[in-house]
Amino acid sequence: MFNVLISDPLNEEGIEPLLKAKDIRVHIETGLKPEALQSVIPDYHALLVRSQTQVSANIINAGSKLKVIGRAGVGVDNIDLKAATQKGIMVLNAPEGNTISAAEHTFAMMMALSRNIPQAYKSLVGGEWNRKAFQGAELNRKVIGIIGLGRIGAEVAKRAKAFNMKVVAYDPFLTKERAEKLGIEKAELDMVLAAADFITVHTPLTQETKHLINSEKFNMMKDGVRIINCARGGIIDEDDLYHAIKDGKVAGAALDVFEKEPATGHPLLTLPQVIATPHLGASTVEAQKNVAVDVSEGILKVLHDQPFRNIVNYPPIPSEMMKKLTPYFGLCEKMGEMAIQLVKEKPDEITITYSGELMDLETTPLTRSILKGILSYYLSAKVNFINAAFMAKEHDIAYTVEKKPYHQSFTSLITLHVKTGNHERVIAGTLIEGYGPRIIRIGEYHIDVSPEGHLLFVHHHDLPGLIGKVGSILGEHGVNIATMQVGRKTAGGQAIMMLSVDKKIEKDVMERLENIEDIMSVQEIDL
Ligand SMILES: NC(=O)C1=CN([C@@H]2O[C@H](COP(=O)(O)OP(=O)(O)OC[C@H]3O[C@@H](n4cnc5c(N)ncnc54)[C@H](O)[C@@H]3O)[C@@H](O)[C@H]2O)C=CC1
Numbered sequence: 001m002f003n004v005l006i007s008d009p010l011n012e013e014g015i016e017p018l019l020k021a022k023d024i025r026v027h028i029e030t031g032l033k034p035e036a037l038q039s040v041i042p043d044y045h046a047l048l049v050r051s052q053t054q055v056s057a058n059i060i061n062a063g064s065k066l067k068v069i070g071r072a073g074v075g076v077d078n079i080d081l082k083a084a085t086q087k088g089i090m091v092l093n094a095p096e097g098n099t100i101s102a103a104e105h106t107f108a109m110m111m112a113l114s115r116n117i118p119q120a121y122k123s124l125v126g127g128e129w130n131r132k133a134f135q136g137a138e139l140n141r142k143v144i145g146i147i148g149l150g151r152i153g154a155e156v157a158k159r160a161k162a163f164n165m166k167v168v169a170y171d172p173f174l175t176k177e178r179a180e181k182l183g184i185e186k187a188e189l190d191m192v193l194a195a196a197d198f199i200t201v202h203t204p205l206t207q208e209t210k211h212l213i214n215s216e217k218f219n220m221m222k223d224g225v226r227i228i229n230c231a232r233g234g235i236i237d238e239d240d241l242y243h244a245i246k247d248g249k250v251a252g253a254a255l256d257v258f259e260k261e262p263a264t265g266h267p268l269l270t271l272p273q274v275i276a277t278p279h280l281g282a283s284t285v286e287a288q289k290n291v292a293v294d295v296s297e298g299i300l301k302v303l304h305d306q307p308f309r310n311i312v313n314y315p316p317i318p319s320e321m322m323k324k325l326t327p328y329f330g331l332c333e334k335m336g337e338m339a340i341q342l343v344k345e346k347p348d349e350i351t352i353t354y355s356g357e358l359m360d361l362e363t364t365p366l367t368r369s370i371l372k373g374i375l376s377y378y379l380s381a382k383v384n385f386i387n388a389a390f391m392a393k394e395h396d397i398a399y400t401v402e403k404k405p406y407h408q409s410f411t412s413l414i415t416l417h418v419k420t421g422n423h424e425r426v427i428a429g430t431l432i433e434g435y436g437p438r439i440i441r442i443g444e445y446h447i448d449v450s451p452e453g454h455l456l457f458v459h460h461h462d463l464p465g466l467i468g469k470v471g472s473i474l475g476e477h478g479v480n481i482a483t484m485q486v487g488r489k490t491a492g493g494q495a496i497m498m499l500s501v502d503k504k505i506e507k508d509v510m511e512r513l514e515n516i517e518d519i520m521s522v523q524e525i526d527l
Pocket residue numbers: 074075076095098099102147148149150151152153170171172173174202203204205208209230231232256257279280281282283
């Protein structure tokens with residue numbers, strides 16, 4: 001049974017997937033104070049929020065059972081992502097469900113701003129019939145500058161084109177092809193700012209976008225420009241915006257979001273040129289249902305160990321790519337586990353080389369699986385693919401990834417090189433059709449071993465009778481040998497044996513094996 005806490009108001013129909021699941025107990029309690037949330041969170045496996053609940057590091061660290069935090073919406077700035085990543089807690093969002101609502105709200109705000117609708121309404125209900133004070137401006141043939149052309153920015157662009165506006169956009173990830181396809185112009189930020197009559201921002205709030213629009217940028221704009229922010233408070237410097245309006249540079253601003261919310265009593269709200277809504281971009285029946293369904297389904301999948309998408313604290317991998325990677329996960333984790341048992345001390349440096357068909361794939365998930373295999377051996381703290389990279393860094397384990405175009409004998413090959421203060425080990429593995437994961441090399445020795453169960457790795461001199469001695473000792477202690485692989489560099493030189501045995505080998509048996517003359521080392525590997 002999994003316990004899920006919903007701590008912000010969510011669309012009831014949208015959370016049905018959770019309510020209907022037989023092994024999920026849902027508790028809805030909104031408006032919890034931070035201390036109260038911190039004291040109840042240890043009981044929960046999943047936390048589902050909208051934007052009100054501040055999921056701080058304290059709350060995350062108190063969530064001893066917490067596996068996933070779901071955000072019904074796009075922005076995750078109310079969740080301490082770093083703390084969640086460090087603890088290996090997945091953060092999921094629902095980025096698509098409210099795109100149209102946010103784009104429509106942006107458009108509604110731009111139109112209301114250009115025609116002074118809120119101001120005129122206020123005046124009329126206040127008993128005035130003032131037609132002179134509220135002359136507006138058309139959108140037709142005006143230039144709209146869009147900063148951030150992701151999901152919402154692109155939908156705003158489409159609507160602006162329908163209004164016969166010229167669309168100029170800045171987004172470092174916007175390609176020329178995509179701009180052409182949308183029928184818009186791609187330009188650098190300063191050029192967009194200089195050209196636009198209306199400027200609307202649609203980026204996330206990041207270190208880079210914080211105060212992206214400030215007094216220096218206002219100075220680059222046309223006189224009488226109008227500003228819209230339905231993305232995140234803080235992208236526009238609010239003090240600088242206040243002064244730019246007061247100075248007459250900016251004709252008006254439409255704001256749905258503020259640096260500090262609720263923004264009641266904000267100085268910008270005292271200006272007649274400013275219209276505002278209390279963060280309503282996603283507040284439609286449709287959007288709220290969509291995001292609640294998406295995030296509820298995501299949480300169910302995480303709890304049921306099924307493939308899921310929209311993980312915020314993990315690089316996005318397209319599902320087609322994921323299908324190609326999935327068969328390698330087991331091999332990678334086992335390679336990590338094997339390597340750490342062979343070196344038996346903290347690695348200082350790890351080098352992973354992907355070759356053959358893996359060369360062109362996004363191998364981050366495989367690297368994380370290898371790191372997980374290595375780190376789990378020594379670290380009692382939970383290591384998973386969310387926090388594996390962080391954990392490696394925290395323990396001063398440097399890792400590098402290399403790609404090589406092909407390997408003459410295998411369609412794909414993963415080579416793992418682990419370096420410690422005293423040892424260096426290289427193991428290589430592949431997937432063989434019909435046989436699954438195989439370890440095909442340890443150091444300079446070529447072998448063919450399935451990475452599973454109890455393995456015994458013996459390094460010895462290549463002399464007659466040695467295999468028999470090992471077999472006899474194991475037999476005397478009732479240890480059955482399932483498979484055996486031998487490898488050598490030159491006849492009579494050094495050699496290895498890799499045995500897979502049916503049970504764990506006792507310490508005294510290991511000692512007897514180690515004492516055989518001409519055996520340099522014996523290592524047990526449990527996979
Ligand atoms: N007011 C509301 O209720 C809502 C607000 N939002 C907010 O709207 C914003 C956009 O959301 P989506 O379009 O879904 O996100 P998205 O991730 O699809 O698009 C964001 C775009 O911003 C671009 N970007 C990032 N840094 C940039 C920079 N320095 N300069 C220019 N472009 C940059 C990215 O390349 C990306 O294309 C987010 O902040 C989100 O939280 C989203 C939904 C509702």
